[in-house]
Amino acid sequence: MQRFLPRRARLTAIVAAAAVLALSPTMARADDPGSIPAENPQHFINFDFAVPGNFSTYTYTVRVGTRLATDSIYYAHFVYAKNGGGFYSGIQPHPNGKAGVRFSFFGAGATPLRSNCHQGADDEDGVTCGIDDLKYVVGRKYTITTKKTNSTSGPVYTGTIKDVATGKLRTIGAWRLPRNFAGFKNSANAFIEKFDGIRTCADIPAVTVSYTGVKADGRPLSFRAYRHKATKEPGEDIYTCINVSDYTVTVPAPGSYTVRSHLARR
Structure with a gap:
């Protein structure tokens, strides 16, 4: 599966790939994650x-069941742009009872519209918006919504997050795209990333996360249930650790899916 890689990922990929090549083929095995060097970040679940x-509103509710002691994990959705790049939104729970939330566009011509947004996305063209002090409780539901509005200067996309338990709504950020923006593809990507604390693929944790109410303009999206089995071959680049975990994707209802993975074998 090929997708847009921000600059940080490409630079990381060079280092990780060189480290893997330094090992003999018999040493680097996905069923022996400790033998596989890997730099930050690493996408270990991705579909x-x-x-x-052309949606006006895109929304989903995320409930992370992974224990709070497991830090530096990003649960996100990435929507591809027609001319390359795209945008993502997602949550990054931390053990201190707070969570970071990101809403970022990757590509040229975007303008930040909020004080908690800045120019650039992973050291390339784009806009990064985020909050880092969201009150977080493991197992609680949070609804992330992207809403498009039109202006004379171009389409504006605003990201919000709502704590379903308390009803508190916060704006993650907003950015404006050029009037000649080609739009987004009819394709998105769900990924779980370990973005810090990686030395080898043995650092990939077990995770549990469920998504409900995944909708575009009020219509539930479709997902495919499947089972991923770890193989003996490492992945490449930002996906070096993609094969180390067994995981399942179940689909309990339209517009919903749950991911459960097991610890990487050591």
Whole structure:
């Protein structure tokens, strides 16, 4: 599966790939994660799904069941842009009872519209928006919504997050795209990333996360249930650790899916 890689990922990929090549083929094995050097970040769960790219509203509710002692994990959705790049939104729970939330666009011509947004996305063109002090409780539901509005200067996309238990709504950020923006593809990607604390693929944790109410303009999206089995071959680049975990994707209802993975074998 090929997807847009920000600059930080490409630079990391060079280092990780060189480290893996330094090992003999018999040493680097996905069923022996400790033998596979890996730099930050690492996408260890990753799959595509269809979404109408011309949506006005895109929303999902995420409930992370992974224990709070497991830090530096990003649970996100990435929507591809027609001319390359795209945008993502997602949550990064921390053991201190707080969570970071990101809403970022990757590509040229975007303008930040909020004080908690800045120019650039992973050291390339784009806009990064985020909050780092969201009150977080493991197992609680949070609804992330992307809403498009039109302006004379171009389309504006605003990201919000709502604590379902308390009803508190916060704006993650907003950015404006050029009037000639080609739009988003009818394709998105769900990924789980370990973005810090990686030395080898043995650092990949077990995770549990469920998504409900995944909708575009009020219509539930479709997901495919499947089982991923770890193999004996390492992945490449930002996906060096993609094969180390067994995981399942179950689909309890339209617009919903749950991911459960097991600890990487050591």
